[in-house]
Amino acid sequence: MNNKNSNTADNFEQVREYFVKYLESHSQRKTPERFTILKEVYSLNHHFDIESLYIHMKNAKYIVSRATLYNTIELLQKCGLVKKHLFGGACAQYEKAYNYTQHDHIVCIDSTDVYEFCDPRIELIKQSLEETFGVKIKSHSLVFYALKNEENNIEK
Amino acid sequence: MNNKNSNTADNFEQVREYFVKYLESHSQRKTPERFTILKEVYSLNHHFDIESLYIHMKNAKYIVSRATLYNTIELLQKCGLVKKHLFGGACAQYEKAYNYTQHDHIVCIDSTDVYEFCDPRIELIKQSLEETFGVKIKSHSLVFYALKNEENNIEK
DNA sequence: CTTAGTGCAAAACATTTGCATCGGT
């Protein structure tokens, strides 16, 4: 039950402390909204978009505006507590990222499933590219689009 | 001057023929708009978005609507003559894809440059994943985000 | 007390859709 994405209460305390330190060191205010959003984000064990986070928080009776959600999610990205993904749908997907173990995604095109994997060869490719192109790679995005069921492999 | 992305007139004839065959075999109409758009797309040697294609065609005195551009670009994707990329900006980027040699991208975050590369290890990763997850991978997207100039590596 | 952060609504933006018309077949 304790997979790599779950966050126990203990472990959330670490996240909160990390966030507090980031806010303090960047002279940003420690508003209750920011902590509430952080907590909600870390209660979600799957990818989510802003709208579903908004709904989720509304249902939990929190008063929060979409504007603040967008602002705070960006802040959380900057401090490394949230990672954003563009899987090709209408809106961006997010996931919590504390103690983030580098992983990439397989997005099923015949279901809503998203698998995660980690392959060390990515790092090797990155190193090759840095040498070849003389650049400094800061991040990457790798998504494989796959069919779970071969019988869905129909040409339209 | 003849890089893998350039398309000479000769080679465009092949593209046009390929498109004609696709349209005929799929009972789609051979409208002049479709051929004009195909030609314009193939005259562009870089990634482009719909709006810039629209402006480009307006400047060239073509009468075309955005709706038709979106429709036709989707058609061109379906027949494999155009590939769509999500690099993280506001809108999707496209590129011509006839005789497409599989390649991925390095997007510079401190300039507008985009490099292309091809690494055989991607294919190996794909095969591993298909075995591990029991899925059939249909496509992928790999983008590295990089700095060209290390001095731009400032934390804000 | 200062001003960053908030909520709300309006705006901005890319993309999609509805519909009358046009023109391939």
Added chain:
DNA sequence: ACCGATGCAAATGTTTTGCACTAAG
């Protein structure tokens, strides 16, 4: 002639912005 494709404008859905108000420092 039929009906798929087009152009235009309106609609949509996501994200951003302007602004008055609130509250953190």
